[in-house]
Amino acid sequence: MSDLKPGAPAARSLLDTVAAADDELTTATPSTATGGGVRGEGKLPRRTFKRYFRETGWRHLVGIGVAIFAIFPLLYIFSASLNPGGTLLTANALFSNFNFESYADLFNSPRHPYGAWFINTLVIGLITAAGTVILGALAAYSFSRMRFTGRRFGLTTLLVVQMFPQMLAAVAIFLLMVAIGDIFPALGLNTQIGLIMVYLGGALGVNTYLMYGFFNTVPSSIDEAAKIDGAGHARIFFTIILRLVAPILAVVGLLSFIGTASEFMLASVILIDPEKQTLAVGLYKFVSDEFSKNWSIFAAGAVLAAILPVALFLALQRYIVGGLTAGSVK
16 A cells, blocks of 8 residues: 555545455355345255246146147057957057067958058059149149239138038039049049049148148249249249248148048048058958957058158158248238
């Protein structure tokens, strides 16, 4: 302190203030130093179980319950497929038997050509999914980018038609397929192409409206810039728009394939020849006989039938969330 010059009172005052503050910090009261004044000072408060359960614990509990509810049927079906001669109607312990005999019997029965059913389902599902994506995207682009008479009425009609259940049209579709078969046998009853046409007609409504909402999220300025460069609607659609709406195309294709592969009523009405039938119709034969129900082979066939949709879902899962939600908000 003696080194300070008499003409520097401001510096001496600053040093005195700092020293006083330091004395206050070092002479803190025992209650404050031991946590009596401010409880838990310098430490995060411990969260009690009641608070944890109120904030996030109940969500974890609900999630575990939903997971068990979803996984248990899958485990039960897989367990039944490993138990030859078992049944789904009695209480069987999970995995009490571990035998793959039912999986081998699927492909060794001449009365039940499971391999042909699997290929038929794959072909019909992929063609229907591809057709739904292409035709639905073209229709959605027209409703989204073009203005024409009847546009709003057409969109409303797409929604109204979907309100009627498919069962109401079963008889009409059957009679229509019989009439078409008399003129064009390749498109009539008991033909896979005819079934694909029926699926395409039923899938375009809701999928077109779903893609229409997604197309509206793509800025129209992109179209205008392409038109300035001389591009027409076809070039804009195939080279620009389709790349931007890839998520919704993947979602529509996946949903269309799953719906086609699991459809039973129309496939059982149109396809009569066992060699042309799909998995949904073919698997029913294992349990339709009143005296010889084979639930084990049925469960094995169901497990194998689920592999392809699951594989497609895993391959396209990065598009699922974005594709389903991006078109909901403009």
